[in-house]
Amino acid sequence: MGIKRFEDIIVWQKAQDLSVNIYEAFKNNRDYSFKDQITRASVSISNNIAEGFDRSTNPDFKRFLYFAIASNSEVRSMLYLAIRLKFLTQKEASRLIENSNEIAKMISGLIKSLNNAKKLGTKT
Template sequence: MKFYQFEEILAWQKAQDLAVLIYKEFSSVKDFGYKNQIQNAVVSISNNIAEGFDRMSDKEFVRFLYISLGSCSEVKSMLYLGNRLNYLEESISKMLIERANEVARIIRGLIKSLSLKD
């Protein structure tokens, strides 16, 4: 599939959705270091997809997609920690981790399709 704008990319859309959920769920958390870290990580997912897309080469795009994958893992790690610290209910934590896994699966599929073009 050919994309003309990064906003058309499902991975970017789902990453933005995840960011909104994370921001809302952690809005009342008083641990500002934790909150800042998870918010920066979740925003990094969609930002790297957008930045990589506009590099105009598949090789560069794939490099930024791998960075997005790393940010997905960071978000998941922070969610596990947040759950252990009782910053959110376990059911919410599981839902957010599932969403992060979905984003990661979509990114991996995009990487695979771009890599096959080489």
């Protein structure tokens, strides 16, 4: 049986967790433009997964999954910058980067499963 709601998608749940962790990590950061950019990008990951899922076609869902990957890459890039700017320690950032990498792999896997569904003749 397929997934009926985006809330049941594990990678959406993990993206939400990452966003909460990003908010917590930067809550006291006084560089408001940096904080705004990284928090908005982190929220965009789960939002794109949700929006794509509710588009109801595999091609639309895949398109939004690629947007989610791009937002995830933006978060990861900013985390590396946060280390260099001393906004986070290497240890703090590494944990978030690992989570981001896991999310990227999961989204890529979801895209592959949608590609395979098309090859098997599943409705797209």
